[in-house]
């Protein structure tokens with residue numbers, strides 16, 4: 001459909017031509033300024049005559065990159081001093097295993113709140129490695145909402161309570177977090193970390209694969225209360241023990257240096273935008289644009305999530321028939337929209353409106369949805 005789809009975006013003086021409206025669920029859009037800076041520095045980083053990828057991870061130049069990324073994350077998320085910031089590999093999925101390995105000891109039980117496929121996968125790894133308990137679940141209502149906080153059952157033998165703060169596939173999100181006195185709260189924040197301010201001290205551990213809101217795939221960020229690392233869990237392979245990363249500033253072995261560098265650029269960009277309060281406000285406006293179309297469509301577009309649990313990161317919806325859904329997706333693709341198909345497990349449509357998805361991109365989708373409805 002030609003020229004109309006080309007979106008000129010100017011970021012901090014850099015004009016970038018975006019041929020597509022990227023709504024991918026992950027890996028997902030990165031800020032155009034970040035990509036431009038990575039490109040400009042690719043062949044000669046910081047006058048080293050080398051790319052970041054070619055630097056020794058034991059040298060001062062890389063160490064600066066590594067520590068600055070940690071420092072920026074601490075600043076942006078207001079992470080208290082008694083929490084460690086770790087960089088790992090293996091994605092969020094490896095955290096599903098590392099959590100029970102490190103914390104399920106002494107005949108205790110891992111408590112999982114089920115709110116979607118990712119929490120089911122976390123539970124499955126806990127089952128492999130120890131005893132588990134489901135403290136609450138919205139499976140029977142097809143994961144259309146987050147359980148009420150007072151519905152979550154926690155027992156004395158629970159070593160932790162695990163939640164998934166944003167359910168990327170179903171499009172639901174926790175808008176407040178529980179506070180338990182007997183067990184630390186551990187959270188998979190892969191798809192909403194950095195999207196808003198977080199009360200870090202309500203959590204024992206937070207983890208996130210980087211490829212949604214933080215940077216490229218290949219880096220996993222873990223934020224953990226240091227006292228949780230003093231447990232005596234034994235017989236954990238060195239690379240699967242949080243303590244190893246803590247004791248070695250996440251450089252026991254070679255860290256994913258280029259990914260951490262891009263993460264640092266993303267964090268700098270978030271800081272330049274005004275920090276998480278500003279970003280949260282914009283994210284709300286972006287998602288709201290699309291929810292307003294859904295709510296105003298007389299049932300033509302049907303949101304998957306109940307209003308109280310709607311995600312500001314992943315907007316999920318279907319059309320009245322599968323044929324119309326497919327027609328919508330095909331015409332959207334032709335109009336330059338990418339990544340609007342729902343997850344293969346649930347079908348329908350999904351627009352992921354992460355931090356790096358510009359407001360103008362969401363406005364373009366709103367306009368497309370309105371036009372498609374009108375012509376149908």
Ligand SMILES: *Cc1c(COP(=O)(O)O)cnc(C)c1O
Nearest residue numbers: 091092093118168188190191209
């Ligand atoms: C994408 C995603 C995952 C999987 O992440 P990997 O890094 O691919 O292992 C896990 N949890 C949530 C909430 C996600 O959105």
